[in-house]
Amino acid sequence: MRGKIWGCRGSLATPGPDTVRYGGNTSCVELRMRDDTLIILDAGTGLRPLGVKRAHSMPSRIHILLTHLHMDHLEGLGFFAPVWDPNIELHVWGPPSPTHSLGERIERYFSPPLFPVQLSDVPSRPVFHDADGAWEIGAARVSACSISHSGPTVGYRIEESGCALAYMPDHEPMRGKDPRTVEPEWLSGHEIAQGADILLHDSQYTAEEYEERVGWGHSSFEHVVAFGQVSAVERLIMFHHDPMHTDDELDKKLAYARTLWGGDGPENAYEGMEFEL
Amino acid sequence: MVRAEHKSLALILTRDLASNLATPLFIVDPEGTLVFYNEPAEAVLGKRYAEAGELSADDWSGAMFDPQDETGRTMRPREMPLGIALSEHRPAHGRMSITGLDGLRRTIEVTAFPLFARSNEVAGAVAIFWEDRGDAPE
Numbered sequence: 216m217r218g219k220i221w222g223c224r225g226s227l228a229t230p231g232p233d234t235v236r237y238g239g240n241t242s243c244v245e246l247r248m249r250d251d252t253l254i255i256l257d258a259g260t261g262l263r264p265l266g267v268k269r270a271h272s273m274p275s276r277i278h279i280l281l282t283h284l285h286m287d288h289l290e291g292l293g294f295f296a297p298v299w300d301p302n303i304e305l306h307v308w309g310p311p312s313p314t315h316s317l318g319e320r321i322e323r324y325f326s327p328p329l330f331p332v333q334l335s336d337v338p339s340r341p342v343f344h345d346a347d348g349a350w351e352i353g354a355a356r357v358s359a360c361s362i363s364h365s366g367p368t369v370g371y372r373i374e375e376s377g378c379a380l381a382y383m384p385d386h387e388p389m390r391g392k393d394p395r396t397v398e399p400e401w402l403s404g405h406e407i408a409q410g411a412d413i414l415l416h417d418s419q420y421t422a423e424e425y426e427e428r429v430g431w432g433h434s435s436f437e438h439v440v441a442f443g444q445v446s447a448v449e450r451l452i453m454f455h456h457d458p459m460h461t462d463d464e465l466d467k468k469l470a471y472a473r474t475l476w477g478g479d480g481p482e483n484a485y486e487g488m489e490f491e492l
Numbered sequence: 493m494v495r496a497e498h499k500s501l502a503l504i505l506t507r508d509l510a511s512n513l514a515t516p517l518f519i520v521d522p523e524g525t526l527v528f529y530n531e532p533a534e535a536v537l538g539k540r541y542a543e544a545g546e547l548s549a550d551d552w553s554g555a556m557f558d559p560q561d562e563t564g565r566t567m568r569p570r571e572m573p574l575g576i577a578l579s580e581h582r583p584a585h586g587r588m589s590i591t592g593l594d595g596l597r598r599t600i601e602v603t604a605f606p607l608f609a610r611s612n613e614v615a616g617a618v619a620i621f622w623e624d625r626g627d628a629p630e
Contacts, residue, residue, distance in 0.1 A: 311611040347611050361501035367610050390508060399498075401507060406498035 216355070216375045216492045218413075219245045222261020223484035225384070225419050225433070225455035226287050233461040238486025240264070241287040242384045242455065244415065248375055252353025255279045256371060256382050256415075261486065262291030273297055278352050280359075281309035282384060283368035284320055292321075293330055301338040308359070310367035311345035318343040346371070363387050363403035364432035370407040378492035381411035381448070384455045387438075391429040394442045408446035412492050415484065416442065418453035418468070436468055440475040451476070454484045502607045502615035503527060510618075518619040524549030524569075524578055527616070536600060536623050538592025557590040573604035577617040581606045587624070599624040 222228075222240030229239040243261030246254040253274050255262065258281060266273075277297055282288060297303040309317045318334065321343070325334040334341075346359035346369050356374040361367070362383055370383035388394040388403050399405045408414050417434045425435035433455070434442070443451035453472060456465055465483055472481040499507075503521060507528045510517035516533035520526055526547040534540050537557070553559070553569035561567050567588060569575040576584035583605040591597050602621040609615040 313608065313610060313612040345611065360498075361610060363501060363505065401499055401504055403501055403504050 216249070216373065216378060216380065217247045218380065218490045218492075220261070220415075220484050220486060220488040221245060221265040222257075222259045222291075222486060223384075223454050223456060223488075224259075224287075225417070225457055227458040228260045228287070229458040233463075236462040236485060237456055237465050237483060240486060241291070242282075243291060244382065245269070246355075246373060246380070248352075248354040250354040252355060253277050254352060254355060254357075254373065257282055257288045257384065258290070258292040258295065259287050260291045260294075263294040266294075266296040270296060273303075275302060276304040276306070278306045278308065280346060280357070280371055281307065281317075282370065282382070283310055283364060283366055284324075285366070285385070286324070288384070289321065289324055293325060293332070298337055298339050298341070301340075303339045305339040305341040306344060307341050308344045308346040310359075310361070310369045311347050312367055316343060317345060358407065360404070360407050362407070363390070365430075366432075368432070370404050372407045372411065375492070379411045379413075380492060381408040381414045381416075381446075383407060383414075383416050385432055386417045387430070387432045387434055388442045389438070394438055394445050399445055402442075402445065404442070405446055408442070408448055410447050412449045413452060413490060414443055414446065414448040414450070415452045415454045417455045418472075419455055419457045421468070424457070436472050437475060440472050440481060443481070444476070450490075451481045452484050452488075452490075453481055456484070499527065500609055500615045502609040506607060506616070506618060516621050516623075518574065518621065519616060520549070520552075520574060520578060520618075521616045522578075522614050524553075524575075524617075526552045533621070536592065536598060536621065537590075538594030538596060544593065556593070560589050562587055562589075573602045574617055574619040577604035577606045577619075578614070581608075581614060599626075 222243040224239050224241050240261035241259030242257040243259045244256040322334040349358040358372040359369040362370040364385045373380045383404050416439050418439045419433035420435045422435050469483045510530040518529045529541050559567040573584040573586045585603045587601050589599045600621045604619040606617045607615045
């Protein structure tokens, strides 16, 4: 499995001179399996450049896995070139709801007045699926599990050839508490992250910011480091950077996280970051 | 690596809520296994949850608490509000007496309801209860 990060900014796209190094596009991660299956994690604004740069190597079948439907994870969908190609087979997966299908919920954004075109008129005619339990996509084994955030949200675990990547860009493992204060089986997201080779995880707030935003569904640096250690992950990549945090502040956050970890473990996600499992 | 038995998010958040309430709460998983009760419930049930631990449905609904209706008849699991909530997937309310793990007999009022998770599966059930000390205002 090979991966590339096309967007790791949280909440709001944040272009500008203060975010050049880590990037301003919102959540989007490209995964290629050994059989060339393409899985895209979230459809934030990073999805647009992914579609442009990969135009010549785009497979005819694409799977987009949405963690949830907040705009910063969805608004790239209408600007992803393959969506407008009738020869593309597009599968979109997302959190289940007891009241509305995934397609119905996405259509609220993908229709006037918020978007100029109706979802039903999209040439690729996306197929929508509930992300629930475990299933196969090409060579990948995918698991989805509800996690703690505001509104229906899932975390994903993608496994191939004995390696696992866990993805939880928006996640508050324990509301207002250190994740180490409960047994792991009672910890939101632990099932997804446990023993993963790479964990891409929410790292939105400083401790001071988190104090004011308990219950908003995001993690402090302290909590993401603790969560990564409780989950015994090999590599922790801090994701979903707060739009108010500049590159220099993210450098400080990384240094602090490494102090908490007790070594070089944590890394900051940045646009263009590539990894291989 | 052997994986721990993870709880569903519905149970995790219910336990989080229970831990922050002064009202006694008792939580069971879809199989009816007791997975948590909070500190106010400990005062009624007569033992700390950390000492009692997870209990099977047969244990908590049987001789352990010796549940009886208002006539003194032993209640079967499916007659108890929590048993109804779990087996019939609907809320239920009742008045009963139990013997706490401290050996004291107490009368309680119980309201129980099933927990439906987002994909509409039953994630467990919750019982909220109050001890009736007979000191309610007339």
